[in-house]
């Protein structure tokens with residue numbers, strides 16, 4: 395079916411091309427394309443300042459960063475994680491030979507439910523990998539308490555949480571490590587990219603070695619590292635994009651607020667509340683299509699598509715339902731009733747800085763127009 399609308403759930407933030415040319419000229423002049431060049435160093439510094447964190451190690455993408463974070467902390471055995479996320483969260487465990495243990499989520503935040511974690515701990519549990527889903531912070535205090543009691547590491551998949559702050563500052567400072575994503579679909583992008591937020595210089599150094607094959611110097615290799623280095627091209631683009639980010643966040647906030655206001659009166663459409671963050675990043679706009687709504691989630695999804703509006707079912711199916719996970723004892727829906735329910739009801743609406751007001755109205759119109 396042909397439609398004139400082409401409204402996507404997200405669209406990459408692309409500053410004017412001419413602003414990027416000077417960065418490219420600099421790369422050509424320097425003739426340094428990668429291996430921790432000047433733009434790489436500048437971006438690490440700029441991001442530490444922007445985000446309010448001490449140390450950052452840039453990566454080629456967040457998935458390799460997650461795999462490396464687990465290596466850096468020498469995590470083995472079993473790791474407790476959420477089934478309600480992008481599949482890379484659990485894949486990073488399998489790539490390390492770790493068994494994922496799925497624990498259900500909280501119905502209000504859709505983040506890992508800390509009250510369910512303890513029951514899932516076994517003698518083989520070494521870590522917890524929660525996700526700040528849609529950029530809403532996890533119950534970080536409750537999670538840390540459990541980690542302290544059972545001597546577990548905490549690695550946050552913070553792919554959605556760029557720039558998010560609570561009353562203590564950046565949420566990226568919680569846990570032992572946090573991983574952020576700079577993929578094209580995220581609020582801040584470097585085409586592909588990601589980073590590990592590290593608490594101290596020593597940890598950053600170990601991670602920097604691991605992302606460069608374990609190489610320390612010409613004749614010293616200390617670990618079976620990977621190639622996870624961000625290139626100068628990507629780092630330069632990140633530096634440029636940082637200058638446009640505040641405006642982009644502002645536009646996202648306006649759209650978020652407008653959706654909330656307009657959808658408040660629609661029976662059966664539930665907007666997710668915030669999780670107490672002081673500064674949000676408005677990275678996603680999930681709604682839950684409840685039984686009172688006259689259509690199912692999938693019918694609404696199809697109706698959107700007919701109009702050229704590409705809302706997304708994040709996160710459906712659950713990670714636990716994919717073939718490489720569904721045989722695990724914790725993957726049964728009986729163990730994950732809240733996550734299974736959310737996966738059946740969720741729809742992420744278009745939200746990005748280039749989204750026009752008329753497009754927002756169109757989206758709201760489709761939801762409201764049901765007889």
Ligand SMILES: *Cc1c(COP(=O)(O)O)cnc(C)c1O
Nearest residue numbers: 455456457480482553575577588
């Ligand atoms: C995007 C995303 C990732 C993967 O990030 P990449 O940079 O694309 O590798 C991991 N976890 C979550 C929750 C994500 O949304």
